[in-house]
Amino acid sequence: MYLIFTDLDGTLLDHGTYGWEAARPALDRLKSEEVPWIIVTSKTRGEVELWRRALGNGHPFIVENGGAAYIPAGYLPGAARGAGRRGGYEVLEWGTPYSELVASLETASRCSQCRVRGFHEMTPEEVGRLCELPLEQAVLAKQREYGEPFLILDPERTEGLLAAIEGQGRRWTKGGRFWHILAANDKAVAVQALTALFEEACGPVVTIGLGDGLNDAGFLNLVAAPILIRSSHSGELQARVPRGEVTERPGPAGWSDALLKIIPAGHRDRGPR
Numbered sequence: 001m002y003l004i005f006t007d008l009d010g011t012l013l014d015h016g017t018y019g020w021e022a023a024r025p026a027l028d029r030l031k032s033e034e035v036p037w038i039i040v041t042s043k044t045r046g047e048v049e050l051w052r053r054a055l056g057n058g059h060p061f062i063v064e065n066g067g068a069a070y071i072p073a074g075y076l077p078g079a080a081r082g083a084g085r086r087g088g089y090e091v092l093e094w095g096t097p098y099s100e101l102v103a104s105l106e107t108a109s110r111c112s113q114c115r116v117r118g119f120h121e122m123t124p125e126e127v128g129r130l131c132e133l134p135l136e137q138a139v140l141a142k143q144r145e146y147g148e149p150f151l152i153l154d155p156e157r158t159e160g161l162l163a164a165i166e167g168q169g170r171r172w173t174k175g176g177r178f179w180h181i182l183a184a185n186d187k188a189v190a191v192q193a194l195t196a197l198f199e200e201a202c203g204p205v206v207t208i209g210l211g212d213g214l215n216d217a218g219f220l221n222l223v224a225a226p227i228l229i230r231s232s233h234s235g236e237l238q239a240r241v242p243r244g245e246v247t248e249r250p251g252p253a254g255w256s257d258a259l260l261k262i263i264p265a266g267h268r269d270r271g272p273r
């Protein structure tokens with residue numbers, strides 16, 4: 001069976017407007033063919049829950065660049081090993097508590113004399129303005145558990161800052177709008193874990209991945225069919241994902257084109273439920 005992992009911003013959602021209507025043909029196909037599709041994003045759990053409702057997605061999802069995976073209780077037969085139970089989900093966690101990451105970012109900023117502005121310093125209004133999000137979504141975006149998005153205020157000192165982050169034993173990545181400081185978590189680690197759980201439950205799966213950012217490169221290199229959503233920086237991403245195929249159209253339109261091509265109508269995949 002097919003198993004799809006997809007980024008949201010700039011991939012299934014338009015980078016500027018967050019519109020997804022152009023993806024409807026493929027979303028309908030995934031529904032009729034019962035192909036599970038898993039959101040893998042830097043967004044928080046609260047934001048993803050909102051988008052899952054809007055998009056009609058009832059599948060597991062991965063938040064905050066692989067900080068945790070949420071599996072609806074009862075979705076997969078048997079509990080995932082090492083999973084906790086929270087709010088109707090089985091939760092697998094890889095992230096480090098948020099406060100420790102914020103402290104590491106502050107130390108790295110001080111050591112490298114590179115000023116940064118993290119989400120924790122921003123008001124919901126500021127986050128909303130920077131992300132072009134309505135206020136209630138900006139509030140959800142600030143509810144970080146496993147990673148801190150930040151802006152670099154002294155771009156000429158970027159290299160020193162990133163080295164200092166690594167010196168703190170942390171990792172960094174770059175999404176569409178922000179840099180992120182992370183612990184050991186990575187979208188790829190979470191994708192690997194969920195793929196294994198699906199294979200245990202359903203037998204061999206053919207994985208498809210869709211993303212547009214450098215923070216997607218790790219998981220795109222893991223899947224059988226990596227799809228790179230066209231953007232102004234697709235060249236940079238393709239250099240890191242040599243097997244990746246770049247879509248003709250950007251955002252949700254490219255997302256839809258690529259999936260309609262791979263998953264034929266009448267394919268009748270059967271997910272775990």
Ligand SMILES: [Mg+2]
Pocket residue numbers: 007008009010011175176211212213
């Ligand atoms: Mg993206």
